[in-house]
Amino acid sequence: MKKSVVLLFFALLTVSGIAQQALWGIPTIISPEINADNTVTFRFKAPKAVKVQVSGDFLAPQTIDTPMGKFDAPGVADLTEGKDGLWEYTTPEPLKPELYSYSFIVDDLKVMDPCNVYSIRDVGTVTNIFIVGGGRADLYKVNDVPHGTVSRVWYDSPALGMKRRLSVYTPAGYETSGKKYPVFYLLHGMGGDEEAWLALGRASQILDNLIAQGKAEPMIVVMTNGNASQEAAPGETHFGLVPPTTALPKTMEGSFEMAFPDVVKFIDKTYRTRANKAGRAIAGLSMGGFHSLHISKQFPDMFDHVGLFSAAISREDSKAEIYSDIEGKLARQFAKKPALYYIAIGNTDFLMNDNVKFRELLDKKGYKYEYFETGEGHIWKNWRIYLTEFVPKLFKK
Amino acid sequence: MKKSVVLLFFALLTVSGIAQQALWGIPTIISPEINADNTVTFRFKAPKAVKVQVSGDFLAPQTIDTPMGKFDAPGVADLTEGKDGLWEYTTPEPLKPELYSYSFIVDDLKVMDPCNVYSIRDVGTVTNIFIVGGGRADLYKVNDVPHGTVSRVWYDSPALGMKRRLSVYTPAGYETSGKKYPVFYLLHGMGGDEEAWLALGRASQILDNLIAQGKAEPMIVVMTNGNASQEAAPGETHFGLVPPTTALPKTMEGSFEMAFPDVVKFIDKTYRTRANKAGRAIAGLSMGGFHSLHISKQFPDMFDHVGLFSAAISREDSKAEIYSDIEGKLARQFAKKPALYYIAIGNTDFLMNDNVKFRELLDKKGYKYEYFETGEGHIWKNWRIYLTEFVPKLFKK
Numbered sequence: 001m002k003k004s005v006v007l008l009f010f011a012l013l014t015v016s017g018i019a020q021q022a023l024w025g026i027p028t029i030i031s032p033e034i035n036a037d038n039t040v041t042f043r044f045k046a047p048k049a050v051k052v053q054v055s056g057d058f059l060a061p062q063t064i065d066t067p068m069g070k071f072d073a074p075g076v077a078d079l080t081e082g083k084d085g086l087w088e089y090t091t092p093e094p095l096k097p098e099l100y101s102y103s104f105i106v107d108d109l110k111v112m113d114p115c116n117v118y119s120i121r122d123v124g125t126v127t128n129i130f131i132v133g134g135g136r137a138d139l140y141k142v143n144d145v146p147h148g149t150v151s152r153v154w155y156d157s158p159a160l161g162m163k164r165r166l167s168v169y170t171p172a173g174y175e176t177s178g179k180k181y182p183v184f185y186l187l188h189g190m191g192g193d194e195e196a197w198l199a200l201g202r203a204s205q206i207l208d209n210l211i212a213q214g215k216a217e218p219m220i221v222v223m224t225n226g227n228a229s230q231e232a233a234p235g236e237t238h239f240g241l242v243p244p245t246t247a248l249p250k251t252m253e254g255s256f257e258m259a260f261p262d263v264v265k266f267i268d269k270t271y272r273t274r275a276n277k278a279g280r281a282i283a284g285l286s287m288g289g290f291h292s293l294h295i296s297k298q299f300p301d302m303f304d305h306v307g308l309f310s311a312a313i314s315r316e317d318s319k320a321e322i323y324s325d326i327e328g329k330l331a332r333q334f335a336k337k338p339a340l341y342y343i344a345i346g347n348t349d350f351l352m353n354d355n356v357k358f359r360e361l362l363d364k365k366g367y368k369y370e371y372f373e374t375g376e377g378h379i380w381k382n383w384r385i386y387l388t389e390f391v392p393k394l395f396k397k
Numbered sequence: 398m399k400k401s402v403v404l405l406f407f408a409l410l411t412v413s414g415i416a417q418q419a420l421w422g423i424p425t426i427i428s429p430e431i432n433a434d435n436t437v438t439f440r441f442k443a444p445k446a447v448k449v450q451v452s453g454d455f456l457a458p459q460t461i462d463t464p465m466g467k468f469d470a471p472g473v474a475d476l477t478e479g480k481d482g483l484w485e486y487t488t489p490e491p492l493k494p495e496l497y498s499y500s501f502i503v504d505d506l507k508v509m510d511p512c513n514v515y516s517i518r519d520v521g522t523v524t525n526i527f528i529v530g531g532g533r534a535d536l537y538k539v540n541d542v543p544h545g546t547v548s549r550v551w552y553d554s555p556a557l558g559m560k561r562r563l564s565v566y567t568p569a570g571y572e573t574s575g576k577k578y579p580v581f582y583l584l585h586g587m588g589g590d591e592e593a594w595l596a597l598g599r600a601s602q603i604l605d606n607l608i609a610q611g612k613a614e615p616m617i618v619v620m621t622n623g624n625a626s627q628e629a630a631p632g633e634t635h636f637g638l639v640p641p642t643t644a645l646p647k648t649m650e651g652s653f654e655m656a657f658p659d660v661v662k663f664i665d666k667t668y669r670t671r672a673n674k675a676g677r678a679i680a681g682l683s684m685g686g687f688h689s690l691h692i693s694k695q696f697p698d699m700f701d702h703v704g705l706f707s708a709a710i711s712r713e714d715s716k717a718e719i720y721s722d723i724e725g726k727l728a729r730q731f732a733k734k735p736a737l738y739y740i741a742i743g744n745t746d747f748l749m750n751d752n753v754k755f756r757e758l759l760d761k762k763g764y765k766y767e768y769f770e771t772g773e774g775h776i777w778k779n780w781r782i783y784l785t786e787f788v789p790k791l792f793k794k
Contacts (some may be wrong), residue, residue, distance in 0.1 A: 238540050
């Protein structure tokens with residue numbers, strides 16, 4: 001049998017485009033390699049290259065000047081050329097536990113790491129990823145614990161006049177337990193979609209791990225698509241494999257928020273849910289925080305737990321009905337005493353000022369909320385942290 | 398509100414690693430562009446490059462010599478440098494309807510298309526993809542039809558002593574219909590995993606479309622992981638984000654086949670299934686065809702429909718019990734008159750000879766089967782075709 005197996009295998013490789021020597025026992029290039037001391041080595045084979053660099057969020061950011069002001073961009077480090085055109089870079093210090101993303105830059109050209117098949121799309125950008133374990137980052141890993149089911153499901157939204165796609169996490173044991181579960185609605189930021197929290201947010205791993213550790217209640221997590229003009233993530237609609245950029249209009253004019261009861265209705269009909277306010281939470285990052293704020297006050301009997309992660313809180317008015325009379329609606333919401341109103345943001349977030357003003361409003365009115373501040377800014381690292389902090393607080397009664 | 402939205406958006410871009418000018422109204426590079434006449438234009442910005450090429454399965458293959466013989470590798474075409482370092486190549490002829498994969502080669506370095514976020518991992522290789530629509534390829538597209546649910550689910554395999562991951566497609570309407578559905582078990586090839594048929598196989602799109610057209614019965618499709626030593630696809634296990642290559646041992650020594658009843662038992666317990674022989678089909682590509690052959694004859698009361706797609710049919714013996722007494726087991730299987738035994742292969746497949754010999758055996762014994770031969774060899778293009786041909790034949794009674 002051996003011969004045909006080997007032949008078969010080789011054929012698979014050649015048709016797949018690039019011969020994978022790694023599969024043939026020839027010593028393979030390992031990149032990235034997480035060393036025993038948590039320094040990380042990057043390797044890239046490029047005999048003809050003049051300059052090979054790695055760019056990633058594990059490096060100190062570089063400030064770039066733009067017409068709109070100064071912004072942080074990922075840092076860059078040079079690899080050194082060794083034998084046979086193999087370039088290498090090892091971080092001078094151990095990296096802290098975290099999920100990191102990176103790309104190579106070869107003679108000014110962005111190149112994915114050919115030795116690392118793990119990549120994540122964030123809006124219109126694809127980068128490779130790796131995880132340095134330990135501490136909180138162990139929550140981002142797939143561990144040897146019971147795993148929930150992750151489904152991509154289509155639901156009908158009469159309010160938006162279309163079928164739409166969402167991602168649903170059901171906890172381990174859901175299929176056979178016969179129990180009813182609380183539901184956490186988890187919303188992405190601008191440019192994202194129903195895949196974002198699963199990809200960069202590591203939502204299913206975080207839930208698996210927190211539930212296995214007994215730190216979170218088993219719950220259903222529903223990740224919607226917050227772009228009201230989109231049926232689904234790019235590539236998942238009948239518009240074809242179009243660039244993600246075409247889907248940006250109509251994200252923040254109120255229609256997504258007003259149509260949110262369609263989602264809740266579908267979930268309560270399709271899954272075994274605790275279909276009441278005490279059994280529902282909503283939270284989101286950035287634009288999703290904005291959505292969570294407005295949805296939860298528009299429908300004050302729907303969610304007992306609300307989370308605003310680096311929320312895009314706007315002070316300006318829009319014509320949409322949902323954004324009118326914010327103070328009156330907040331008064332109605334807080335009169336009903338939500339079990340948890342949670343605000344988290346990084347101390348360098350460009351949205352900090354709006355969040356400070358919003359908290360001042362809540363303070364002035366005497367509305368109770370929890371506040372959690374981290375370092376750094378408007379980044380996935382913070383949103384993963386907020387998720388791990390928020391989830392254990394839910395559905396405790 | 399406008400100001401904060403724009404700011405927010407820009408921040409998301411900078412943290413995501415590479416500024417996406419496309420999102421800022423600056424004219425974007427479109428690549429690949431499928432032109433009105435189905436020629437396709439590839440574009441790549443590389444002002445410093447000496448040579449830019451595109452390699453893909455839309456180009457005539459090039460034969461490469463290896464110590465193991467001659468094999469086909471994807472062809473290569475040169476891009477031409479234009480203004481501002483923008484390189485371009487347009488196919489001289491329209492491309493036939495198909496899902497194609499490709500990469501750029503910049504000064505001998507494989508580079509993903511930065512303008513195309515759609516890529517697929519095949520074993521250890523990642524390539525960009527695009528679809529030229531029309532004809533059968535329209536079945537590979539997401540169309541404006543009802544969509545089934547795609548879930549990644551963990552099941553318990555006592556026979557293999559581990560929890561394992563599989564992908565499940567339930568047809569549109571499953572959640573609310575209350576009906577029972579037949580189940581099609583669909584197996585990948587060597588090096589693949591429970592993601593393979595969804596990614597390069599376009600299984601969920603093909604099922605959505607065939608069911609919507611009334612050409613296939615609504616059915617559940619279960620895509621297993623055929624590597625008996627693996628819990629799940631690379632990156633989805635507690636071994637971390639390791640290269641896919643480490644998971645190859647123990648794929649074809651009988652344990653996966655012998656443990657298959659664990660899968661069927663789990664599916665029948667978890668989903669509303671037609672839990673009998675008439676309600677079950679099994680098929681697979683390459684190693685998955687080998688698995689389908691051996692599972693279906695080992696458990697002759699389990700599957701009424703069997704499909705061998707470019708199957709790795711081995712003539713040599715293995716010590717594993719499941720591979721013993723092939724003729725006797727086939728006799729028992731065919732005595733029970735399977736509703737469909739289907740064999741498909743490409744006329745240049747390196748496994749053709751083994752398939753010819755297997756068919757000669759079936760012919761000699763007078764066992765009924767359907768045979769379908771296409772052009773070309775051991776490639777995903779053929780496996781998608783076989784899937785579209787096989788599925789409409791299932792569960793007709």
